[in-house]
Amino acid sequence: MMAHVQLGTIAVEVELKDIKNVHLSVYPPNGRVRIAAPARMSLDTIRVFAVSKLGWIKQQQKKLREQERETPREYLNRESHYLWGRRYFLTVREGDEAPSIGLQHRRILLRVRPGTSEERKQELFEAWYREQLKDAVRPLLAKWQPLMRATVNRFFVQRMRTKWGSCNPTARHIRLNTELAKKPLECLEYIVVHELTHLLEPTHNSRFVSLMDRFIPKWPFYREMLNRLPVRHEYWEY
Secondary structure, X not given: OEEEEEEOOEEXXXXXXXXXXXXXXXXXXXXXXXXXXXXXXXXXXXXXXXXXXXXXXXXXXXXXXXXXXXXXXXXXXXXXXXEOOEEEEEEEEEOOOOOEEEEEOOEEEEEEOOOOOHHHXXXXXXXXXXXXXXXXXXXXXXXXXXXXXXXXXXXXXXXOOOOOEEEXXXXXXXXXXXXXXXXXXXXXXXXXXXXHHHHHOOOOOHHHHHHHHHHOOOHHHHHHHHHHOOEOOOOOOX
């Protein structure tokens, strides 16, 4: 069931469903606010909860609205692209051969056939980023699963519009945003540990925070780093 509550000028979407705890989220790019709450909870109780979090909501909205955004990419020579937090200039070479992307010193070399569209170049880049991310995630899982005694059945890499990652504790699946391939590896490691921790504690309660503090004490620093770095230029939708 979907409902709404109004906090002055802030509209809050409310989803009532079969869960035990209240979850508050503020989504990019403009700070849309959403609460998932137990079906038995009244809207008046949810409103009181939202009012108690109003300062935090406004703080998160301000961060999101001020966050730097990438300029639209056109996949032209000398254009900047990022891999693992490092900046590379793009070199585009046209020829009668299979498309490919690879690193060449401080450049990303994109080989395409003459007349290749911008949309096709974007598809090639996104596929390349997915493979880079998959290759980086495997050793991180090999490192952290035995340390945390948390085992993933499968992991997925995909374009995600509102999250850096997600976890399904029942199926023991985790999903990771392909945009993480552009960020420093430390940020990816933080997100992997975050999602593995959800296998031990599904909610963001005090136990979850305690586990994160034990496994990766600098996690607030990495979270802040992700919040500061530029995000994809287009607006994200839930």
